[in-house]
Amino acid sequence: MPDKVKLYIDGKEVEVPAGTTILDAAKKVGATVPTLCYHPDLKPTGACGVCVVEIEGSPIPKRSCCTPVAEGMKVRTNSVKLRQMRKTVIEMILSNHDVECPSCVANGKCELQDLANNMGVDVDALYKILDYKPLDETSVAIIRDPNKCIACGRCIIVCSEIQTVHAITFADRGFEVNVNTFFKEGLGNSVCVNCGQCTVFCPTGALKERSEIDYVWEALLDPEKIVVVQEAPALRVTLGEEFGMEPGTVTVGKMYAALKRLGFDYVFDTNFSADLTIMEEGTELVNRIKEGGPIPLITSCSPGWIKFMETYFPDFAKYTSTCKSPQQMFGTLAKTYFAKEYNLDPSKIVSVSIMPCTAKKFEARRPEMRDSGYQDVDYVLTTREFVRMIKEAGIDFKNLPEEKADDLMGAYTGAATIFGATGGVMEAAVRSAYFLLTGENLKNLDIEAVRGMKGIKEAELEIAGMNLKVAVAHGLGNARKLLTKVRKQIEETGKSEYAFIEIMACPGGCVGGGGQPYGSDLARRARRGEGLYKEDKDLPMRCSHENPAVKRVYEKFLGAPGSDIAHRLLHTCYFERDIEKGTCVKELTHKH
């Protein structure tokens, strides 16, 4: 087979590598073929048929998203017939779609809406043939609206092939086809890890987070309540996208300002507890290495990964760090340390977190996450929900003057910021572990080997005469691949080649989280990540152990990293989960 193929698209000659799809080749000559179910990060499903093109000699048009080019092929991307057929198929899809755009969360970002509008279709061209079905509201994190589903199959591909969770698949057939879980028990009673990638890839509003906006507004407008808010690292580089800014623009000051205008009483930052996590996790790593504990140590910040581990890799619970995620560390401290320092009644504190993540909603509601004596984190909003609140309040985000976070739990370092990108936790931990072992900072704080969008990254580091091999995986499919290899190594040789592994459930890390703005592909996720690395570079402090607020919390409240009180408040335990329903079967690790 020749490496290069020459073909003609709309009369223009183009040469592309063999195996290229017609769609990609058409882009090269500037011909835009409309698409709907196609997504650049996913294997094409060929469901919608919108992207058809005419090929000379072919009796019927072919889908450009999944038809490879051939030598000498003559392609037409537009014609009266193609235009008519594309319109008809979109009209068909609309006739089977709950067109309630103004009240839909995807309004303005809906790919079906855009396409229908661009193509100038008639919404009423065909009879409405939608049999209304009940929403799947079984999950605490994700709601599925079958009436808006266009059965493109993206969510299924991302769930089964990118994430290898296999929570959803097509059920029934023909017109009755629907995306569903094992025995149609609903997402909340399934193996779903709440990563929310399905919501990000959904072209319509058929998949969305369970909104907690109303509860937050209620708390904000209640004069009795003290509402405390934390925002995840990844938020600061994605918020701007929803207000016309470039992906990766750092908007941290505007974010604080917007939160204050919304009426939050104390605006802190999850970055603070990210630094705290590094102190606890770094100490855990150093202790495990020194005392011969279970190696490799695996990070525990990503709640999607934690549920995945509990379901598919329960034998890895002992390797997983006992540290709570930054959100939960913050939650516990908000109702203990913060309440004590400010002399507040913890029962009056409402702790809100804003996360790029849908799984955090699940994490906050895990029954063991009540070490403060209350539910540590009361409400979790996704980036998208936060944006909706800003819009509801009529705040002009883009032109907002920058403000600062409140002191006690607001200061952070560059190490915390990069938590939001794949490899960031690893890099932050290595910076501090080096310090913990040697007493001095790394000369070059940039650990390039663990950055970037490669699925599984490896690096070898020399710290205090020790050779540490580390690995980073993002996207649960990559995690599965890496851990399967590690499992085999441990079975065969008794130990793993890695000392430390970072796993993030979502491709790209939190910048690509399931709660992030719609319409993100890998390229956009990479740009968001670059924004975080830029902020890290610009910050005066870039190592977690330098954070003054972290130093203060140990001084005043926790004692030292890994102390008894730190263990009681900042560490957690894991459960084995049923592979059919996702429910807890037994406790795997005990809390100290």
Next chain:
Amino acid sequence: MSLQRMHILIPIDEESIQNGALEVKRRLNKELFKHRVEEEVKVLETGPIGISGKGVVLIIYPDKVYYYNVKPKDVKYIVEEHILKGKVCTKIENSKEIEKKKNVVDYENIGLTRKQPRVVLDKCCIVNTFDLEEVIARGGYAALEKILEENISPEAVIEEIKKSGLRGRGGAGFPTGLKWEFTRKASGDEKFVICNADEGEPGTYKDRLILEGDPHKLIEAMIIAGYAVGAEKGYIYVRGEYELSIKRLNKAIKDAKDVGLLGDNILETGLNFDIEVKKGAGAYVCGEETALIESLEGKRGQPRIKPPYPVTHGLWQKPTVVNNVETLANVPAIILRGADWYRSLGTEKSPGTKVFTVLGDVEYPGLIEVEMGTPLREIINAYGGGVRNGKKFKAALVGGAAGVFLSEKLLDVKMDFENLKEHTAVLGSGAILVMNEDASIVEMLFSILKFFAHESCGQCSPCRIGTRHLLELIYKIKTGEGELEDLDKMLHIAETMRNLSLCPLGQSVIMPVASAINNFKEDFIKKINNKNNMKEVSYA
């Protein structure tokens, strides 16, 4: 072995079992024993004869007499009168309803049993095909033997099939030899032969006849296909409802293995080939080869995106040849008698024979095998016995649900791939459903569209939603609520589906829709105007 003066053939298939064939057979044996003639008169269980709606059938040799609608209580009479006294029973006693009718006809001269150039069905209902020795005596496995004996190379086998012009009998009519050649040339450490026996086309049961009547022919053909393409493993994907076929296939496979015709080191030549029978779960779309492969792999049965085609990326992504039962059943005869002989049958571009299922308002519904290119009129009149009860012919639905409605004007069309294509019709599965003057095309189209809406896999939007829209529209028309513009809408939706659907299921819905609307527009307009209360006959 004793010498027999008389053979009683009793075709046992799903249909005759329902009509009490097993009880008839039991009583036959009992009667023969009672009269001590069991040594000289032999009862043979054969595969189906291909006649439909005639209950239990008995064929008595050497007299060539054929009884139908035989009830268990008639057995005693037949044995006493015919077997013992040699008198043909012109009526069967005690069956009042049919007393006046002659339940015996002269075999080979009437209707479906009239002499046919049977290639595929040559052994059906002639011998006890479940007795391997009888099958071999009748030429079974002779083609395989010829290949192995004469050391014919796989390439030469493919060449012979190519030369014969054999085309796929599943509906698409792709040249079989080419398919084999592509699979042979595809690189892969392992290759597969799949026999598509998921016969799901409504009104078609030609494959069932072969599976029930001559399973060894299929096994032989699959071994030859495996030898030709370089595969050592074959699967027969059988429609789940075909329980008897599955039972008989498994028995045939076991028998063949026991004598070394199948399995490792076939006939001690070093050739290996094994066959496994897989049961389908009833989805029509699994008759599409890639959906079949998905189903075989244990996945949801829905078509794959093509290319790549199964010849390079089939079962488990390995080169795979998927052939219909009837296609394969042609292979042994071609090998044995040569491509030139095969080309003497049928037409230039569609050589060989074709098995047709003739159903509906005909005198003798059932299966026939005739040469390609036989005119439709001849099939209906000469073999089907014409329209039943002296009614007038109205339409024939040719090719199954995804076929076309042909009006009387097209009765002289020759039944082969090319001629039908000229009239935008298809050979499809070879089903011919004849409708008389009382039939309603609107009702019939409603049934068909209901079928498609039910059987669409739902993978691609044009088919998933289009089939439902078509069903809604035809329902509107059927219930007298329709408007003239609905016809255009139906044609437009079906045309969009033809162009945008992923697989032949959605692509072919246009065939019945367009042919019904174009050839029988009167029916639709009458319905829409609601002027004529037509007597409705539903075939659903």
